[in-house]
Amino acid sequence: MLLEIKGLHVEAEGKEIVKGVSLKVSSGEQHVIMGPNGSGKTTLAKAIMGHPLLKVTGGEMLVDGESILEMKANERAKRGIFLEFQSPTEIEGLGIMNFLNTARSAIGSKGSFKEFMTEVKQNAESLRLKDDLIGRSLNYGFSGGEKKKVEILQMSILKPKIAILDEPDSGLDVDAVRVVAENVNKFHRETNAGLVVITHYSRILNYMKPQFIHIMHDGRIVREGGVELIEEIEKNGYNFE
Amino acid sequence: MDSYREFVNEAERYHKTLPYETVDLYKKYSVDIQLLSGEREFRQLSRPAVESAAFVAETESKMHMRFDVVVSDGMARCASPHARILEGDRAAGIVSSKIFRSSEDKIAAFLNAKSRYYVVIDVPSGEKAAVNMLFASTGHLPVQVIINLARNSALNVSEYYASNTEEDPSLMAVLHEINAQEGSRAQVSMLHNENGKTDVASIYKALAAQDAHVELNSVYCGGRYTKARGTLDASGPMSRMEATELVLGSEDQAFDINTVINNVKPMSYTDLRSGAVLDGASRCMLKGFAKVENKARGASSRITERGILLSPDAHIDALPDMAIDYSNEVRATHSASTSPIDTDALFYMTSRGLDEAKARQLFVAAFIAKYIARMESPAMREVAMSVLLDKLETGRFGTLNEVTPRNIWITGKT
Numbered sequence: 001m002l003l004e005i006k007g008l009h010v011e012a013e014g015k016e017i018v019k020g021v022s023l024k025v026s027s028g029e030q031h032v033i034m035g036p037n038g039s040g041k042t043t044l045a046k047a048i049m050g051h052p053l054l055k056v057t058g059g060e061m062l063v064d065g066e067s068i069l070e071m072k073a074n075e076r077a078k079r080g081i082f083l084e085f086q087s088p089t090e091i092e093g094l095g096i097m098n099f100l101n102t103a104r105s106a107i108g109s110k111g112s113f114k115e116f117m118t119e120v121k122q123n124a125e126s127l128r129l130k131d132d133l134i135g136r137s138l139n140y141g142f143s144g145g146e147k148k149k150v151e152i153l154q155m156s157i158l159k160p161k162i163a164i165l166d167e168p169d170s171g172l173d174v175d176a177v178r179v180v181a182e183n184v185n186k187f188h189r190e191t192n193a194g195l196v197v198i199t200h201y202s203r204i205l206n207y208m209k210p211q212f213i214h215i216m217h218d219g220r221i222v223r224e225g226g227v228e229l230i231e232e233i234e235k236n237g238y239n240f241e
Numbered sequence: 242m243d244s245y246r247e248f249v250n251e252a253e254r255y256h257k258t259l260p261y262e263t264v265d266l267y268k269k270y271s272v273d274i275q276l277l278s279g280e281r282e283f284r285q286l287s288r289p290a291v292e293s294a295a296f297v298a299e300t301e302s303k304m305h306m307r308f309d310v311v312v313s314d315g316m317a318r319c320a321s322p323h324a325r326i327l328e329g330d331r332a333a334g335i336v337s338s339k340i341f342r343s344s345e346d347k348i349a350a351f352l353n354a355k356s357r358y359y360v361v362i363d364v365p366s367g368e369k370a371a372v373n374m375l376f377a378s379t380g381h382l383p384v385q386v387i388i389n390l391a392r393n394s395a396l397n398v399s400e401y402y403a404s405n406t407e408e409d410p411s412l413m414a415v416l417h418e419i420n421a422q423e424g425s426r427a428q429v430s431m432l433h434n435e436n437g438k439t440d441v442a443s444i445y446k447a448l449a450a451q452d453a454h455v456e457l458n459s460v461y462c463g464g465r466y467t468k469a470r471g472t473l474d475a476s477g478p479m480s481r482m483e484a485t486e487l488v489l490g491s492e493d494q495a496f497d498i499n500t501v502i503n504n505v506k507p508m509s510y511t512d513l514r515s516g517a518v519l520d521g522a523s524r525c526m527l528k529g530f531a532k533v534e535n536k537a538r539g540a541s542s543r544i545t546e547r548g549i550l551l552s553p554d555a556h557i558d559a560l561p562d563m564a565i566d567y568s569n570e571v572r573a574t575h576s577a578s579t580s581p582i583d584t585d586a587l588f589y590m591t592s593r594g595l596d597e598a599k600a601r602q603l604f605v606a607a608f609i610a611k612y613i614a615r616m617e618s619p620a621m622r623e624v625a626m627s628v629l630l631d632k633l634e635t636g637r638f639g640t641l642n643e644v645t646p647r648n649i650w651i652t653g654k655t
Contacts, residue, residue, distance in 0.1 A: 027571065050591050052585060077594040089589040093614070094607035099593070102603060106594035137607070 001129040001161040008059035011045045019219035025194040035197045036238045041198045042065030045166045049083040080161030084151040090139040092103035123156045144171025160196040169204035202230045245333035252353035259347035270526045272497035303641045308375040325372040327359040341446045350443045352416040355383045364390040378404040383414040390425035395547040399621040404435040417445035423452035430616045434463040435566040436639030443469040451477035458485045463639040470499040475509035486515040487612040490523030499528040504540035517548045519555035531563035540573045548579035
């Protein structure tokens with residue numbers, strides 16, 4: 001699968017946040033978007049997923065050559081796009097298993113309920129989620145780390161073709177960062193999905209092998225390159241103006 | 242017998258003279274109906290008992306339950322060792338000990354005057370009991386439930402209310418009195434699913450002595466107009482009173498829910514949780530009132546009212562209020578919020594592949610489930626979720642489809 005973003009402009013509440021971003025992500029590739037706070041990374045991620053309150057004012061988004069601009073979020077999900085949220089919504093009363101089972105049916109996943117349960121259990125163990133967590137309400141009362149792990153659990157079950165991970169490392173301790181990274185790598189190995197990891201910090205990248213680094217600043221991609229860019233950021237900060 | 246006639250005559254007198262609302266604020270926010278619209282020509286309908294029996298049998302069959310107590314027009318049966326049903330003047334023996342006086346409330350006076358059946362539940366000291374009750378109306382059904390818990394006893398009551406009346410309007414009216422002695426524990430769960438020709442009046446008063454714990458769960462799903470008022474007095478030191486109310490409204494249903502929680506004694510605890518989900522042109526008033534009396538040192542009181550509007554024509558008035566006579570060493574909070582379904586929550590769910598309609602349904606089901614989770618009886622939870630989700634999915638109420646397991650929704654107490 002190929003996701004192409006061409007000269008994308010996005011407004012939120014009348015203010016332009018994303019100012020002409022272009023990006024190509026193919027199956028099997030690992031991309032990283034880095035940038036300071038307020039540079040437009042999360043807005044870009046939500047726009048790709050189709051947030052209804054964001055207005056695309058210019059540019060194009062294509063999946064395998066077909067525009068997805070007019071598609072709603074659920075249609076984009078069915079095409080294989082997944083967004084791991086920076087701040088996942090808490091929904092009290094909605095069980096994680098119930099939600100996940102409904103979601104996998106919605107995107108047309110095959111497999112019996114028994115297989116689904118087994119897969120959830122295996123992934124939950126791999127993510128070192130507490131036993132009782134998957135029996136609880138979706139993200140309700142979870143710590144920051146638990147929320148991030150449940151996002152990765154959802155990705156592993158729904159098996160998207162392109163996954164955008166918005167700060168999968170924020171709020172995690174050192175051990176949890178490693179566990180999340182290992183599970184993202186496992187998912188990548190098993191599915192050959194394209195990955196876009198949005199992060200401020202390089203620590204999660206110590207466990208991953210990204211090929212493409214993009215630096216965002218003020219709504220634009222200002223630098224692109226390989227992993228050498230990460231070292232440069234570690235040394236000099238986001239000083240790319 | 243004479244005292245019973247005196248009791249009924251006094252009730253008739255108060256019923257005719259008392260106003261529906263006595264609190265100024267609530268006069269403005271009140272379902273503007275003559276709930277007891279049949280009062281002028283109110284009469285006990287003499288439906289054939291066989292008609293009621295058929296309705297009861299059908300309801301039990303669809304719910305996969307056999308009820309311990311059944312009260313319907315013209316018929317009543319009781320199979321519980323802890324309950325008895327008194328009819329008409331056979332209730333003479335209990336009227337002197339009733340805690341709800343006719344002079345207090347117009348609806349209470351109406352029920353004291355008109356109730357044909359009294360269900361009396363007595364749980365002896367140290368015993369545990371569970372009673373499932375069905376109130377099935379084919380006409381007008383005014384009824385009273387009197388619950389007496391002796392010291393250190395425990396009781397779980399599940400009540401289902403249904404009507405299939407053709408009378409328009411008809412009435413389902415119920416009065417509860419709960420008297421919980423020291424160290425006792427009671428949970429009473431009510432599910433109202435009357436049809437659209439039925440007006441519903443539900444009125445209750447509960448007293449909890451020292452260390453007693455009373456929980457009342459009320460679900461209002463059916464009926465055309467509903468007027469409910471309750472008073473929960475944490476009247477003993479360290480007593481607990483909890484009320485959970487859920488309204489699921491559609492079409493032009495109207496609900497007027499007024500509950501008073503009262504901390505009377507030191508270290509008492511009261512908690513009122515009210516939720517409403519409204520569609521169509523339905524209306525709901527949530528009028529929670531908390532009172533902390535001047536001897537209630539160390540008391541805790543909380544009111545939480547939440548509403549979800551599924552339609553631009555639906556309307557909720559959430560009016561939490563409190564009066565604190567004892568101002569030191571008391572914890573008292575109230576909050577209210579009403580909104581459509583949160584956009585970010587919908588985006589989150591649709592980003593996982595759910596279409597918007599399914600996401601909305603899931604969100605509301607989750608909201609409902611957290612109230613239903615308070616019910617301790619698994620059978621009652623099944624019935625409640627099945628009835629409520631049927632209404633969400635089809636928009637119909639007052640009918641009962643075969644109850645199917647929906648407990649998957651429930652993730653635990655909030």
